[in-house]
Amino acid sequence: MLLELSEEHKEHLAFLPQVDSAVVAEFGRIAVEFLRRGANPKIYESAARKLNVSSDTVQHGVEGLTYLLTESSKLMISELDFQDSVFVLGFSEELNKLLLQLYLDNRKEIRTILSELAPSLPSYHNLEWRLDVQLASRSLRQQIKPAVTIKLHLNQNGDHNTKVLQTDPATLLHLVQQLEQALEEMKTNHCRRVVRNIK
Amino acid sequence: MELSESVQKGFQMLADPGSFDSNAFTLLLRAAFQSLLDAQADEAVLDHPDLKHIDPVVLKHCHAAAATYILEAGKHRADKSTLSTYLEDCKFDRERIELFCTEYQNNKNSLEILLGSIGRSLPHVTDVSWRLEYQIKTNQLHRMYRPAYLVTLSVQNTDSPSYPEISFSCSMEQLQDLVGKLKDASKSLERATQL
Numbered sequence: 001m002l003l004e005l006s007e008e009h010k011e012h013l014a015f016l017p018q019v020d021s022a023v024v025a026e027f028g029r030i031a032v033e034f035l036r037r038g039a040n041p042k043i044y045e046s047a048a049r050k051l052n053v054s055s056d057t058v059q060h061g062v063e064g065l066t067y068l069l070t071e072s073s074k075l076m077i078s079e080l081d082f083q084d085s086v087f088v089l090g091f092s093e094e095l096n097k098l099l100l101q102l103y104l105d106n107r108k109e110i111r112t113i114l115s116e117l118a119p120s121l122p123s124y125h126n127l128e129w130r131l132d133v134q135l136a137s138r139s140l141r142q143q144i145k146p147a148v149t150i151k152l153h154l155n156q157n158g159d160h161n162t163k164v165l166q167t168d169p170a171t172l173l174h175l176v177q178q179l180e181q182a183l184e185e186m187k188t189n190h191c192r193r194v195v196r197n198i199k
Numbered sequence: 200m201e202l203s204e205s206v207q208k209g210f211q212m213l214a215d216p217g218s219f220d221s222n223a224f225t226l227l228l229r230a231a232f233q234s235l236l237d238a239q240a241d242e243a244v245l246d247h248p249d250l251k252h253i254d255p256v257v258l259k260h261c262h263a264a265a266a267t268y269i270l271e272a273g274k275h276r277a278d279k280s281t282l283s284t285y286l287e288d289c290k291f292d293r294e295r296i297e298l299f300c301t302e303y304q305n306n307k308n309s310l311e312i313l314l315g316s317i318g319r320s321l322p323h324v325t326d327v328s329w330r331l332e333y334q335i336k337t338n339q340l341h342r343m344y345r346p347a348y349l350v351t352l353s354v355q356n357t358d359s360p361s362y363p364e365i366s367f368s369c370s371m372e373q374l375q376d377l378v379g380k381l382k383d384a385s386k387s388l389e390r391a392t393q394l
Contacts, residue, residue, distance in 0.1 A: 076342040111340060118337040121349065124369035127377055129384040131391060140314040142276050146392075148384050149321065154367050163365055165354065166321040172385050175327050179350070179378045182329040186346055186371060194333055199344065 001077055003068070003085035010089060012064030015057055017091050021098055023051065028102040031066040035113050065102075072103050073110040122154040122161060132166075148172050200271050200281075209264020210289035212257060219261070222249050224295060227258070228302050231265035236309045272303065273310040319357050326353040348374050 005013075016024055030043055041055075044062070048055035072082055082103055086096050127150060134145040147166050154161045167175070185191060212218050219227065230244045245258055272282060279300050286296045330349040336342060351366040369377065 074340055114340045117339040122367045124367050124373045124377060127380045129380060131387055137318045139317040140274055140311065143315060164321055165324050167324040169388050171324060172381065176378060176381045176385055178327050179374065182331060182348060183374055183378060185331050198335065
């Protein structure tokens with residue numbers, strides 16, 4: 001599957017052959033930083049001064065590179081497809097190799113960052129538990145009522161959330177049984193067939 | 200057990216065969232237990248024809264006294280001798296003391312269950328449901344191909360009648376971690392019950 005690059009995109013990337021490969025590698029690093037932490041205009045300014053071009057040019061070059069890397073990573077295109085997609089830009093073989101390497105080196109991390117953009121529910125982080133026995137309450141003395149107190153740690157969009165819950169021994173066993181069944185499902189023939197065939 | 204004068208007066212009236220004959224006594228006693236323990240007991244529990252001849256104010260007073268005493272006795276897990284002592288002090292005859300103790304014994308379990316269920320506690324997990332899905336793509340990321348679980352805990356809250364649910368997603372490894380920890384808890388529970 002080939003990447004389709006718009007005219008504007010190609011224009012932005014046209015800046016790359018005009019600088020040497022060390023600079024392109026540096027732009028690659030800036031592009032990944034941009035994905036991790038957001039834009040840093042100061043870096044664009046200092047690079048622009050060193051290369052004697054406008055900071056807009058630098059910014060477009062980095063953004064073009066960023067878009068190239070994210071689209072490739074999103075679609076998880078093969079090496080061959082990447083090379084063919086970049087070929088239309090008419091760059092030198094050396095530059096093409098550099099871009100491919102940049103893609104392969106950073107693909108995994110970029111995909112991790114992109115996965116954080118998906119709509120998400122709170123996700124499991126950790127579980128702490130404690131065994132309690134209730135001995136008395138205002139309405140009844142001399143009790144022996146076992147309970148399990150649970151602290152469920154959840155993450156959502158970077159926020160850490162905890163919920164304190166309680167359950168009785170019978171329900172605890174039921175929970176364990178149900179969730180073990182859930183884990184077993186992945187090992188069934190049906191699920192294995194799906195995993196094998198959807199690629 | 201601290202009981203008010205009102206309860207004591209009510210019991211003294213109940214002890215008096217002039218105010219309450221045997222039949223009326225038994226009916227009132229049963230009505231007291233019924234209004235406490237029967238979820239569907241209606242307000243007409245004292246409307247029995249054999250109680251009609253008694254002054255309604257007296258009837259209500261004695262009913263309230265009996266119900267109050269029953270709850271206090273249940274709360275403190277009173278034994279037969281405690282009950283007998285108090286009833287003797289209220290001038291109950293032997294027959295009525297026996298009757299009371301028998302009725303109390305018959306209803307003791309239900310009473311304790313009722314009292315034990317009153318009170319505040321943390322949200323209580325009652326059930327779990329799960330969903331297994333195979334993630335293929337999002338608009339930001341294609342070709343994902345990984346399984347994921349969606350787990351929902353059903354929770355009951357003593358404070359509000361609502362039944363909130365807690366849902367969260369997890370990967371296979373995370374679910375294994377969760378199940379492992381719950382299993383540790385249940386093993387620990389098993390060991391504690393054997394001590």
